[in-house]
Amino acid sequence: PSSPDHPRRCAVIAHRVLAILASDAFTFTAGVTTGSAFCGIIGQPDRRCEYTVMGDVVNTAARLAGLAAKKEIQVACLASIEAEVLGNSWQNNPEAKAFRLVPAGKVMLKGKAEEVAVCELVLIQETGGPASSGALYTSMRAGATTRELYGRDRELAELVQFAMRDTASPLACGSMLLVVGGSGIGKSALLASLCGVLEETAGKMGEVSRGQSLPPVVVRVHISSNDYPEPLHACHDILDALLEAHGEPRWGVSCKLEDLDLRRTPTRTIPVPIGEHAVELAEVGKIQAPAGRLAGYVELYTKVIRAICARKRTVLVLDDAHHADYSSICVLHAVLQPAKNVKDAQLLARKQTLKNKLRVRLSTIRLDPSTTPHGLCLVCAVNSAEDPGIVSDTESTSAILSPSIISELQDIAEEMQSNVMSLEPVDDGAVLLIAQAALTSTCRLAKDLRALILNFSQGIPLYVTEICMWLRNRVKIDSDGIMRLGSTVSVGGLVPPSVHSLVQTHIDNIPADLQLLLRCASVIGTAFEEALLLEVVQQEIPTTAGTLQQHLHRLRELQLITLTQGGHWEFQRAMYQQVVYQSLLYKQRRAMHRAI
Ligand SMILES: Nc1ncnc2c1ncn2[C@@H]1O[C@H](COP(=O)(O)OP(=O)(O)O)[C@@H](O)[C@H]1O
Ligand SMILES: [Mg+2]
Known part of the structure; x- marks a missing residue:
C-alpha cells in the first residue's frame, strides 16, 4: 500500500466494477482487505512470466471472496477497514455516497486464530429512472x-x-x-x-x-x-x-x-x-x-x-x-x-x-x-x-x-x-487552502510564497488557481518539506504577471496542435460548431473530423472548453477566448475570418 487512502481507492474500484457488472447478467464475488503483500512479475522471461500478488492479505482476500459466494453477497471486506474506507477525509467525494458497508457478522477464516467481523460492500441502488x-x-x-x-x-x-x-x-x-x-x-x-x-x-x-x-x-x-x-x-x-x-x-x-x-x-x-x-x-x-x-x-x-x-x-x-x-x-x-x-x-x-x-x-x-x-x-x-x-x-x-x-x-x-x-472574495485562509490543493497535497507553503499568492489573488479563487498553475514550474520542495519559490526566482525580483499573461502562459503550455485548434475556434467566437471549426482548421492544416473530435475532448479535459447542452462547444470562460483571440496577429485573424 503506497498511498494512505488505498482502502478507499480499493473500495471505489470494487464499486465501479460492481456498477459495470450490475447491468450484465454476470455474477462475481470479491474480497477486500488491506495490508502488505508481495507483488511483481514472477517467472522466467522466455518461458512463463506473470504479474502476481502473494502474502497473507492476499489469502485473506481470497477467503473473503469465497465466503462472499457462500453468503450470496458480492463484495465482502474486513470490518476493520471500515474506518479507513469511510473516513472523514473523503466525505465530500461524490463516490462516497455511492456505496456503504453493511455488517455481515463474524466468521472464522481458514488460517486465522480468531473470528473476524466482516462487512458487505453494498452499492446504493438507483431504482429505475x-x-x-x-x-x-x-x-x-x-x-x-x-x-x-x-x-x-x-x-x-x-x-x-x-x-x-x-x-x-x-x-x-x-x-x-x-x-x-x-x-x-x-x-x-x-x-x-x-x-x-x-x-x-x-x-x-x-x-x-x-x-x-x-x-x-x-x-x-x-x-x-x-x-x-x-x-x-x-x-x-x-x-x-x-x-x-x-x-x-x-x-x-x-x-x-x-x-x-x-x-x-x-x-x-x-x-x-x-x-x-x-x-x-x-x-x-x-x-x-x-x-x-x-x-x-x-x-x-x-x-x-x-x-x-x-x-x-x-x-x-x-x-x-x-x-x-x-x-x-x-x-x-x-x-x-x-x-x-x-x-x-x-x-x-x-x-x-x-x-x-x-x-x-x-x-x-x-x-x-x-x-x-x-x-x-x-x-x-x-x-x-x-x-x-x-x-x-x-x-x-x-x-x-x-x-x-x-x-x-x-x-x-x-x-x-x-x-x-x-459573492465577495474569499478570506485568506480559504485562498491558502485553494492554493495548497492546487500546488501540493502534503507540503507546507513557505511564507513568501503564501504572501505572493495572497497578494496577487485578492481573494478571487480563479486568480488563485491561475497563479498556482503558473507557479507550478517555479517552485521546489526543500528537504524540510516546505515548498518554496525556485532558486531562479526571488519574490523581490518577481513581477507579478497580469491575469491576462497568466492565462496566456496556461494556454502556451498545451501542445501546439491543440493551441492551433483554440486559435481557430477563437475566431469563430466564444461558442462554435464542430463542423465550422473543421473547415477553419482545414485551411491551416489537413485534419479529419475524428482527429478534431479527439482534440476537442482533450481540450475539454484541460477545462479550456466545454460541450453545451445543445451539443456545440464553447470556451470554458469568455476570457480564454479573448486571450487566444488577442494573441493572433491581425493578419492571421483576417485570413481566418475570411475562411468563415
Ligand atoms: N470556494 C472555492 N474553493 C475552491 N476553489 C474554488 C472556490 N471558488 C472557486 N474555485 C475555483 O476557482 C475557479 C473559478 O471559479 P468559478 O466557479 O468558475 O467562478 P465563476 O463561475 O464565478 O466565474 C474554478 O477553478 C473553481 O473550481
Ligand atoms: Mg461560472
Whole structure:
C-alpha cells in the first residue's frame, strides 16, 4: 500500500466494477482487505512470466471472496477497514455516497486464530429512472467542477436552506435566488457544490422517509453564451434538461418546441406535458407574424415548464444566466408566478429584441388558473453587471447584452421579494487552502510564497488557481518539506504577471496542435460548431473530423472548453477566448475570418 487512502481507492474500484457488472447478467464475488503483500512479475522471461500478488492479505482476500459466494453477497471486506474506507477525509467525494458497508457478522477464516467481523460492500441502488425513484438528477453536461469548496460554508448553507425549504409542501409556488459576483469569484463552483449537497440530502431523505416529503428533482443547466442569441435559446436547454431529469423522452437534438411537428413525430417520443398542449402547439405554429408567434411560444414554454414542475418539486439551477435571452427570461418570470395570481397577472410587458431588431411587446400570458400549482425553486448565477471582465473587449455581443438581462433578473428577484446573494472574495485562509490543493497535497507553503499568492489573488479563487498553475514550474520542495519559490526566482525580483499573461502562459503550455485548434475556434467566437471549426482548421492544416473530435475532448479535459447542452462547444470562460483571440496577429485573424 503506497498511498494512505488505498482502502478507499480499493473500495471505489470494487464499486465501479460492481456498477459495470450490475447491468450484465454476470455474477462475481470479491474480497477486500488491506495490508502488505508481495507483488511483481514472477517467472522466467522466455518461458512463463506473470504479474502476481502473494502474502497473507492476499489469502485473506481470497477467503473473503469465497465466503462472499457462500453468503450470496458480492463484495465482502474486513470490518476493520471500515474506518479507513469511510473516513472523514473523503466525505465530500461524490463516490462516497455511492456505496456503504453493511455488517455481515463474524466468521472464522481458514488460517486465522480468531473470528473476524466482516462487512458487505453494498452499492446504493438507483431504482429505475430518475423520475420514478424520486431520486435526483443533475445535468452532467453542466460543466461540473466537483473540486473541494473552501471559505463558502455560510453561502452554501444559505443556498441549501433556500433550496430545501417547503419540501414538505410540493404545492408551494415558485421562488428565486440570484447569486451575483464577478467572473472567477466562484459562482459555478458554489452551484456545483449546492447540487452535490442536495443530491446527498436527497439520497438520505429517500432512504429515511420515502413518500413523506419527497426530495426535489435537481437540475443544473449552464446557459451557453452565444454571439448571436436566438430567441428562447435558454429555454431549449432548460426544457431539455427538465425532461431528461423527469424521465420523459426527448426528441431530436435539442428540445425546440418551435421545430416540433407533432404529426411527423412518433407518439412515444413525445413527452406527456407537451402532448397535452398539442392543439396550441399546432395553432402557434400557424401564426405568421414573428412577434405574435414568439409570444405564442413564450406562453407555450411557460405552460409546459409549469406542467413539468407541477409533478414534482424541482430545483432548477441556472449557471451563467446572463447569457439567457429576453424571451427565456419572460418564460421564467411567468413560470414563477403563483397559480392563484395567474389569471389576472399582467405578467409581461417586457421588451423583446428580435433578431431583426424589431421591438415588440408581448401579450399577457393567459394561464389556466386551475393548473396545478407547482414548486419551482430557481437558483440563478449571473456575473455582476459592473464586472468589467478580465480582458476588456466590448466587441462581444454577449458583453453588451448581459447587463440588461442581469437587471431583468434583478427586477424579477425584487418583485418576488427574493434574496440576492452577492459573492465577495474569499478570506485568506480559504485562498491558502485553494492554493495548497492546487500546488501540493502534503507540503507546507513557505511564507513568501503564501504572501505572493495572497497578494496577487485578492481573494478571487480563479486568480488563485491561475497563479498556482503558473507557479507550478517555479517552485521546489526543500528537504524540510516546505515548498518554496525556485532558486531562479526571488519574490523581490518577481513581477507579478497580469491575469491576462497568466492565462496566456496556461494556454502556451498545451501542445501546439491543440493551441492551433483554440486559435481557430477563437475566431469563430466564444461558442462554435464542430463542423465550422473543421473547415477553419482545414485551411491551416489537413485534419479529419475524428482527429478534431479527439482534440476537442482533450481540450475539454484541460477545462479550456466545454460541450453545451445543445451539443456545440464553447470556451470554458469568455476570457480564454479573448486571450487566444488577442494573441493572433491581425493578419492571421483576417485570413481566418475570411475562411468563415
Ligand atoms: N470556494 C472555492 N474553493 C475552491 N476553489 C474554488 C472556490 N471558488 C472557486 N474555485 C475555483 O476557482 C475557479 C473559478 O471559479 P468559478 O466557479 O468558475 O467562478 P465563476 O463561475 O464565478 O466565474 C474554478 O477553478 C473553481 O473550481
Ligand atoms: Mg461560472
